[in-house]
Amino acid sequence: AQSVTQLDSQVPVFEEAPVELRCNYSSSVSVYLFWYVQYPNQGLQLLLKYLSGSTLVKGINGFEAEFNKSQTSFHLRKPSVHISDTAEYFCAVSENFGNEKLTFGTGTRLTIIP
């Protein structure tokens, strides 16, 4: 069975500083990896996804993530955050042989300090 661990439940960061949100996964088979963002009182929006190929994935709003198979990690990074990045971020995994469901981590609440 697949699982996702987001190591930090809350991350405060000063505006314009860099940020890294950590995600580790566990699976016995090959996986696809996703990062979603949830703004207050809204649904989830896809930031980026890793399916195959280059391990560095670029997404929307200046975010990027790096897939590290040996460390089973998929950390999300942004070089300079903005107040509008305040939201909850979810890492998710799905197994790539037809198991059509996402398994989510518990989320990381990113708070940007002006």
Add this chain to the structure above:
Amino acid sequence: KAGVTQTPRYLIKTRGQQVTLSCSPISGHRSVSWYQQTPGQGLQFLFEYFSETQRNKGNFPGRFSGRQFSNSRSEMNVSTLELGDSALYLCASSLVGLTQETQYFGPGTRLLVL
């Protein structure tokens, strides 16, 4: 193109009642998935429908059921409501539900059980 819509947005019910939630996917999308989001358990997969058939199911009791219509609209039903069913219920749609596809989420239905 209109996004995923969910109705109603908010619901208040009492224990023992039943409730039906509705989800209209993006036009052309045939796969609809449902997720439950609670502060304690996070985001959990309920089930996925494709072409009017339940194709995948999460670990929820039989009180949770769903269906999909020929126009791909989906409903989920919860019978004999319990206090613990209070949650944000999210619906997501994708073209055919392949694991590498992007799932587009609706804004959710917030259910409060008293």
